[in-house]
Amino acid sequence: MIEPLVFFWLLLKASLFSTGGTGNLPSLHADLLARGWARDQQFVEALAIGQISPGPSGLWVIALGYLTDGLRGAVLAAIAISLPPLLVLVVARLHRRVGAHPAMQGFMRGLGLAVSGNIFIVMVTLLLTTGVDGRSLLIVLASIGLSLSQRVPVPVLLGLAGVAGVVVP
Amino acid sequence: MADTTEPTPARIAERTAPPEAPGAWQAPSAWRLLQIWLMLGVQSFGGGTATLFLIRRAVVEQQRWLSDEEFTRDWSLCFIAPGINLLCMTVLVGHRVRGLRGAVIALTGLLLPSVTITIIMTARYRSLQRIDAVQAAVEGIIPATVGLGLMLAANMARPLLAAARREGRASLSISVVLLAASIVVAALWRPPVALVLCCAGACGALAMWWRATRRSGQP
Structure with missing residues (x-):
């Protein structure tokens, strides 16, 4: 049973302590799975919807809120991802004072590297728990190749993958 | 404000x-x-x-x-x-x-x-989730999303590693170790994510600070 206040706090916390639309993924994945409030499959579905739907792909959290807790979850998620960006005003002021300090730059670099490493782990976990076989590995490689070529827009790429899911046995 | x-x-x-x-x-x-x-x-x-x-x-x-x-x-x-x-x-x-x-x-x-x-x-x-064709499509979309996520991780790390490489071998080694350590720690022990991120940030801050003070010491 999802407790709305705790759910909201987990969403807010994940966005507060991360940057970018998917920086909150590792933290949310750990917290929601630990409480049994979300499944791996729902994370992948939400990420895919976030890629297809309008607006920044960071709106995947709203799809996740809906899939796990219905309309209430979606609304809580919308509020939770709207608040942290307001802090950019504080960051802008802080940056004018200490932004050039090497320790500050080093902190941002270390943070970015760790987020990248954690996203890597989450992706591998998602693949392992939703089932790996020859076809899924092939699609993983194909989507990496297509996105490297930068010729295929992401919604089209996901559409092709969907067709492959239906057509390829 | x-x-x-x-x-x-x-x-x-x-x-x-x-x-x-x-x-x-x-x-x-x-x-x-x-x-x-x-x-x-x-x-x-x-x-x-x-x-x-x-x-x-x-x-x-x-x-x-x-x-x-x-x-x-x-x-x-x-x-x-x-x-x-x-x-x-x-x-x-x-x-x-x-x-x-x-x-x-x-x-x-x-x-x-x-x-x-x-x-x-x-x-x-x-x-529409329960329809067979939709489920089959989702099974195709899941690995594609994972592929995009892996690219995302790579794209996040690449400019950071490039900046570190411009600073020299020591900076690059520290960054690579931080990246590898965060992957290994997350995979093996599953500690709270925020803890890993803060530790990595602190290590990065210390490394850069140390480098800056050493440089200003011997211009």
């Missing part, structure tokens, strides 16, 4: 008003602001990059709320602020025009259409 160094609308007017109408610039009304951002929100199909392009065209070229350089500087700030970069940018631009109220209006305008559509799409997906 009084901030003396932030450009006031009057100062923006001095700089960006078209030459044929000096001093005629006025901060747009709250309603007009909401309209402009709602329009941007409605057009935000095509994800973050396309939307940023639209925002730039609207606020730099059409409305002339800020200059090209200011836009670029604001955008780079968004990478170190919490939350979705595009929303941070929306807050910064909104704030320049009408203070905190402007920021909230801009955020609301940009998000209202896209959030509504995302909810409708998710609801639609959930009602």
Whole structure:
């Protein structure tokens, strides 16, 4: 049973302590799975919807809120991802004072590297728990190749993958 | 949120008003602001990059709320602020025009259409979820999403590693070790994510600081 206040706090916390639309993924994945409030499959579905739907792909959290807790979850998620960006005003002021300090730059670099490493782990976990076989590995490689070529827009790429899911046995 | 160094609308007017109408610039009304951002929100199909392009065209070229350089500087700030970069940018631009109220209006305008559509799409997906063909399609889409996620991780790490490489072998080694350590620690022990991130940030800060002090010691 999802407790709305705790759910909201987990969403807010994940966005507060991360940057970018998917920086909150590792933290949310750990917290929601630990409480049994979300499944791996729902994370992948939400990420895919976030890629297809309008607006920044960071709106995947709203799809996740809906899939796990219905309309209430979606609304809580919308509020939770709207608040942290307001802090950019504080960051802008802080940056004018200490932004050039090497320790500050080093902190941002270390943070970015760790987020990248954690996203890597989450992706591998998602693949392992939703089932790996020859076809899924092939699609993983194909989507990496297509996105490297930068010729295929992401919604089209996901559409092709969907067709492959239906057509390829 | 009084901030003396932030450009006031009057100062923006001095700089960006078209030459044929000096001093005629006025901060747009709250309603007009909401309209402009709602329009941007409605057009935000095509994800973050396309939307940023639209925002730039609207606020730099059409409305002339800020200059090209200011836009670029604001955008780079968004990478170190919490939350979705595009929303941070929306807050910064909104704030320049009408203070905190402007920021909230801009955020609301940009998000209202896209959030509504995302909810409708998710609801639609959930009602169709049990159909066999939909399930088969999802089974194809899952690994594709994972592929994109792996690319995302690589794209996040690449500029950081490139910057470290420019500083020399020691910096690069530290960065590679930090990246590898965060992967190994997360895979083996599953500690709280925030803890890993903070530790990595602290290590990075110490390394850079140490490097800077050593350099200034022997110029």
